Amino acid sequence: MGFLKGVEYLDHLAYDSVIFGFAGDNLKILLMEYHDTALFALPGGFVQVDEDLNEAVSRGLAERTGIQNVYLEQFYTFGDAKRNLTGEMNKILNANNLGDDSLKWILNRFVSVAYLALINYKNVNPRPDEISDSCTWYDVNNLPPLIQDHSTIVEKALITLQSQLDHKLPIYELLEEQFTMAELQRVYEVILNESLHRGSFQRKMLSLGILKRHEKQFNGGANKAPYLYSFLK
Amino acid sequence: MGFLKGVEYLDHLAYDSVIFGFAGDNLKILLMEYHDTALFALPGGFVQVDEDLNEAVSRGLAERTGIQNVYLEQFYTFGDAKRNLTGEMNKILNANNLGDDSLKWILNRFVSVAYLALINYKNVNPRPDEISDSCTWYDVNNLPPLIQDHSTIVEKALITLQSQLDHKLPIYELLEEQFTMAELQRVYEVILNESLHRGSFQRKMLSLGILKRHEKQFNGGANKAPYLYSFLK
DNA sequence: CGATTATTGTCGCATTATGAGACATTAAAG
C-alpha cells in the first residue's frame, strides 16, 4: 500500500481526469504544472483503500476545482506495464524536497482509470495542491507537452466526447444557464471539429424538444437580437 | 502482491471478460462453474506485475478458449469499495482444498476491468482451469445466478454491444466466413433485442458496400435459395 | 429619420434515409 499524509491508498492504481470547459469559443481542459519543473499533467490521484473508485475521482475533482456533483464519465483504463513516473516524478519529488523513501511507491507501475468531465468554465476555482503550483485552463488544441501518456489520454477523451455527443453527454454543463443558439452551435462545432449548417442545426435542436425559449437578448450588435434558450430539466 | 503458482500479480486488480458467441439463433456467453459449488462467474483473472493489462486479458482468453487474436474491447472498470469475493471465494477455496493463507489476497477488495469479446462459437474449445470444472456457453437471456456483481457486468456489456453495433464492432467474428442475409439479420436482432424489417435490413446492408456476394446456398428447404455473403476485408 | 449592415428565425426545395407492404422468383415436396 502507499501512504500519503497518513492516508492509505491502493497501490498500482490511479485515476486521471480530463476536465473540459468552454470559453472564448474554444474547448479547454484543466492542467496542472508542478513546482519548479516544466512538467504538465492531467489532474489525477489515488484511490483510498476503502473508497469507491468513482468517489475518489469526485473527491479529487472537488479538491481541485471546488465544484461538486459534476457529470463524470469513465472512458478508458490505461494499463500498459511500462506506465510509471520514473524520471518525471523523481524530478518533481526532488524539486519539492520529498525525496524520502516513504513516497517511493509513487514510482511504481500504475494502472490508471481515466474520466472526463464537462463543467462550466466560470464556476471553477482551480486550486493547486501541495506539489503543483498551477492548475489552469489550456486550449485543447494548444496544449503544452504532457508527462507520460497523458496526451494519449486527452486524445481518447476527445474521441469519446465526439462519439457520445448526440447520445447522452450533458453538454449544458459547458454553457451558462441561458445561451443563444449560436453559442450552442459553437460548442458542437468545437467538439466535433467541423462547421455545421446554421439552419439545419437550429431545426434539429428545436425538433428535439429539449430547449426552452426565453426572452430575446439585446446584445448591442447591429442586428436582430437572438433568443436565449435553456435546457429543459 | 499476490502469488499464484509462483507468479506474482498486482494486488487489488483483476479483469473479467464477457465473451459473446452466436449459435442456434441466440447470443451466448461463456461462464465458468467452480468445482463442487453452484457458483457461476465470468472468466476473469489477474494481471502480472510486468504485464500489460490488455496482454493479461488476451492471455486469459487464450488459456480458456484456445483462440487468439480476438477482438477485445474494454468497456468499463468496476471499482466499488465493497467488491470482494469474501463468502463466495471462501466456499470455492474450501471446496478445492486451497484454504491456506497464501491465497488470502484473493479475498481482498478488487477493482476489475471488464472486457467484451466477439468470437466464433465453433472455434472455441472451452477449457476449465484448476478451480473451475466447466467453462460453458449459456444463453444470454437465460443465465444462472452469477457471483458478485457479474450480472451487472453482463448487462453493461450488452448495452455497450448495442450502442456500438453500427459503429465499429466486428460482428463478423460471430458468424462463419460465409453466411446468409437472414443469419446476419438474426445477429442484429438478437443483439438489439428487436425484430427488424427484412426488406429494409437487406437494402441497408447492401448499401453499406461491405458485403461480398457469393454462390447461392442450396439449403434443402422448399424455397428459393439464399445467396451467401462475406465481409469485405 | 431613412438607408445600411449584420445576424437571426424560418421556410422551401432537393436529396437521402427509413418503414412497410407487395410481387415475382425459385428450390424442394407432394
Added chain:
DNA sequence: CTTTAATGTCTCATAATGCGACAATAATCG
C-alpha cells in the same frame, strides 16, 4: 404440375438532412 415457404427486389409514403434564400430586426451611419 402444383403447392409451399423463403428470398431478392421494388414501390410508395414518410421522415430526416443539406443547402440556399428570404424576411425580420437592432444598431449604426449618413
